[in-house]
Structure formats: C-alpha cells, structure tokens
Amino acid sequence: MHTAWSVNGKLTGVDPRDRGLAYGDGLFETMAAAGGAIRWLDYHLERLVAGCERLAIPAPRDAELRREIAAQTPPRDRAVIKVIVTRGIGARGYRPPADAVPTVIVGAAPWPSAHSADPVALVTCATRLGENPHLAGLKHLCRLEHVLAQLELQKRGLDEGLLLSTSGHVVSATSNNVFAAFGARVCTPRLDRCGVRGVMRRLVLEACVPLGLVAQEVDLDVTDLTQADELFVTNSLFGVRPVCRLDDQTYAVGPVTRRLAARLGAIGSD
Amino acid sequence: MHTAWSVNGKLTGVDPRDRGLAYGDGLFETMAAAGGAIRWLDYHLERLVAGCERLAIPAPRDAELRREIAAQTPPRDRAVIKVIVTRGIGARGYRPPADAVPTVIVGAAPWPSAHSADPVALVTCATRLGENPHLAGLKHLCRLEHVLAQLELQKRGLDEGLLLSTSGHVVSATSNNVFAAFGARVCTPRLDRCGVRGVMRRLVLEACVPLGLVAQEVDLDVTDLTQADELFVTNSLFGVRPVCRLDDQTYAVGPVTRRLAARLGAIGSD
Secondary structure (H helix, E strand, O other): OOOOEEEOOEOOOEOOOEHHHHHOOEEEEEEEEEOOEEOOHHHHHHHHHHHHHHHOOOOOOHHHHHHHHHHHOOOOOOEEEEEEEEOOEOOOOOOOOOOOOOEEEEEEEEOOOOOOOOOEEEEEOOOOEOOOOOOOEOOEOOOHHHHHHHHHHHHOOOOEEEEEEOOOOEEEEOOOEEEEEEOOEEEEEOOOOOOEOOHHHHHHHHHHOOOOOEEEEEOOOHHHHHOOOEEEEEEOOOEEEEEEEEOOEEOOOOHHHHHHHHHHOOOOOO | OOOOEEEOOEOOOEOOOEHHHHHOOEEEEEEEEEOOEEOOHHHHHHHHHHHHHHHOOOOOOHHHHHHHHHHHOOOOOOEEEEEEEEOOEOOOOOOOOOOOOOEEEEEEEEOOOOOOOOOEEEEEOOOOEOOOOOOOEOOEOOOHHHHHHHHHHHHOOOOEEEEEEOOOOEEEEOOOEEEEEEOOEEEEEOOOOOOEOOHHHHHHHHHHOOOOOEEEEEOOOHHHHHOOOEEEEEEOOOEEEEEEEEOOEEOOOOHHHHHHHHHHOOOOOO
16 A cells, blocks of 8 residues: 655655644645545545635646646545645744745555444534634634544544534534434535535535435434434535444444445445 | 754654644744753653644653754854654554654754844734644644734735634744733733743743743734733744834833843843
8 A cells, every 4th residue: 555645745754843743834624536446536635725715825836736636646546635824934933934935745555444324323522622713614723623533432432423513503424424314315514614515515515406305404413313313424525424323323224325325435445 | 054954863854744744733942042052952752742742642752852952053153953752753644653653853044134133013914813722832833824824914015923723813923932911010921822831921921920920822803912011922933022113003112021031032042
C-alpha cells in the first residue's frame, strides 16, 4: 500500500509555522479511490474551493491540485485519498498574512477494513457541537469536538455516534451525515449553525428527485428521529448505510435506504 | 534572531499525519522570554499539562519539555516562545490512537514591535465564538473563529477586537482576556462555555487580593462594559494594558489598571 504524503509536491514534513497546525486554519477532503480514479472528485474539489473562498484562503490552482492527487492515487487498489489545504506559513498571531501562499498536502491511506454495507448502531454523544454560522458546513481542520466525541465512543466500545448542537438540534453522526425518512420524505439537518455538508449528503439530496423522493433540509430533534421510518448515514467512503439502532430504539432497513444505497454505495461494495 | 523550530527535539518538519494538523488535536502556549528565562513558565506548563489531561493527551515529560524550551530560548534578547503539544501521529479518522505519543514543537519568534504600554482600541467583532463547555478555557489548536475575527479587523484597519459568544456574552478580546473594573471590583468573564483562560488572567485574579481589590469571574454583557469605570486587557506578552475605546465609547486609564499593570507589566516594558 502506497503511504507517502506530499507537501506542496515534495516528500517532506510540514513547516511547524504552518497555520493549519497552529490554528486549524485550513480545510480537508477525504475521498474514495479505486482503479486509479477518485470517486466524485469534481464535487470534492468544488467544496474545497468554496471553503477556501469562505475562509479567504487563496485556492490552489485546479490543475496542480489534480496533478498532486493523481500522483498519490494508487493505480489499482481501493484507497482513501486525503487532501489538506491550509493558509500556509504565517508569522505568529491569528492575523492571516496578506500574501498567504496555501499549503497543499496530499496522502493516501489504506481502505478501511469495516464492511461498508453493515448497518450502523448509533448512540447520542454527550459531546455537543458549538454553533457558528460562519463556519457551518465547512470541512475545516478544527475538529476537537469530533475527537472528544470519539473518545467518548471508544470508552463505550462503539464506532459512530449521533452529534447534537449545543442548542439540542441533530447535526450529524461523528463521521457521517444523517438522514431520516418519513415515508417518501427524506430529511437531513440543514447545517446552518454547525456540521459538515458532506459530498455524499449532496449526492443523496440530488438523487432523491429522480427516485421520486422528496428531499428536505430541516431542523431535526432527537424526538423527530424516533418517529422516522428509516434512518441512514452517508459519507464519501461508504456511500449510504442503514442505521439499525439509535440509543434504545431499533430501525429496520427500509426501501428508501435500499434504493439510495444501491445508487450511491461504496466503490466495489459487496 | 533565533528562528529555528524543533519537532520532538529535531530540526525537522511535522509529519503530515500529525493530528494537530489534521484535527486541531492539541494545545499551545505563547510565552515571553528575556535574558534566557521564560516569564511565568510554571504557570504555562501547569496549564499545558491540565489541558492535556482534559483532552486525554499523554502529557510530555516535564524535564523534556523544559529542556526543549531552554534549547530554543535566545540567551539575551526578548522573544516569544511558542510550544505546541499535539496527540501525535495517528491513523486516518477522528478516533485517537490508543497508544498516542505526543508531538512537542517548540520555536522562538521575534518580540512584537507594538509598544506594550499603549492603550488598546477595541471594536466588537461580528464573528462570535461557538460554545462548548468541554473545550472552554483550553488553549487548544482550533482557532478558526479567531482567524475569522482577525480577517474582520484587518478590513477595518484594527488590531484587536472584542469577542462575544453565540449567546451574546462577552468572552475576551481576540488575543487577550478582558477585565472590567467597577470601583474596586474587578470582573472578567467566567469562560465556562468558551474562551481561553489566560495565564495573565490568572495572575491578575491572584494579584487583586494583595492590592485590596475584589476579583470576580462573572457573566458580562456588552452593556455591563459600557457601565465600567475602567476596561483593560491581558496577555502573557504585554501583561496588563488599558482599553481606551470600545466601539463608540471611550475610557480613561484608571487607578486599578495602573496598579495591576505596574505589578504585571511586560518584560522590560517601558
């Protein structure tokens, strides 16, 4: 398995003054690769560039980014390709340099061993997500809340949890977006105060129309989830996966989840 | 000026898989050095170790940390010494490795050119701080909100702003804690939902007692600040500095600020 990383195209370490390390001042993408190609690459790059715009980080040139990604993508095997873009090296202090030159870090990691079609059991995490509309939706590098949630899950022997915002709304799972189906109505949190707008979340919202489903971004509370016919989670690696349990409640795998999973499953999923 | 950085005692780059970069999974300290010594070093290290405990990061050994810091501290000139401790290298994903080995990064930066005794003008930032009691008080690496606040200030040609929480309480200035004096009563936000508990903030709270002042950690709103007799800000580099203006309101430099500044001023401040 190819495990090298490149930093600005060189096989080297990251400058300790990089603002990505110092302040979480950057963004990342986690992408599925197989047969030398990245799945949904255009959507990932679109989100990355949109994130750079919102943070006023100069976006790396598209051709360079694609070249770096191609250089790290193994020719055959499934792999996880990660791209980090930071605001680059800066002087001490929060103030961004006027002439920021972004750092682009690209690396490959082995495909996870978890079975992609397995239903997921969720528990509601005590760790909640702070709300900030200016950062909501972005896949930025400030993820300590997710790390604390994972510490909590680790103690309970679980892999994935449900995350609420500090005001008590449902946001997402720890490494996935979350959807609730009420008949043919497919609802997901609107993510205007926190959370990450996943690429697979976007694909699911787009896929609903041709499948005759009604997609809605709404405010969801835990009690709404208890009334759902189906729950499922989504991310770029595993596509659509059914939720079989949330805390004390169990859910059957339903037709909406099956149809979306068939359309948007993981690469080479079995 | 000595500008080298060390990563785990070596003059090298940071591993791109380091969780400090990937997720902001770490802490930092910014300290004032002069004549080869670090001011308030014990307090900084105490906060760093307490932060490691709260994040379940194995704390680096005290003797090693002090040795690394001493190695980067210039023998004579004033300098800013920065220490970053991260959870170290991890596999992909938010879940912390069971056997985390922390990364210790130490570097020196030139002393800032700003005049330390100058009164500070503040404006209230539109960027607010998300609330998370689990992270409140920590000087962790997830600082994108502070970066966004600085982008805002940069556009307005200012250096320092007042930060409110998303629920509208006063938290701090962008790179300082904030205090309001009402007669001999010295109040600062309690920071139980967000914000950084600064070393100089602690020193001010401790210094109040021998000076016959009453220190209080309270909830403060902007309207409370408009009724204060004096406002001042604190950090480890500049000690105590008077605030001369907050938005449209001006403040005179008062006796409480003068007495605390005299006791806790910057190294070699003039």
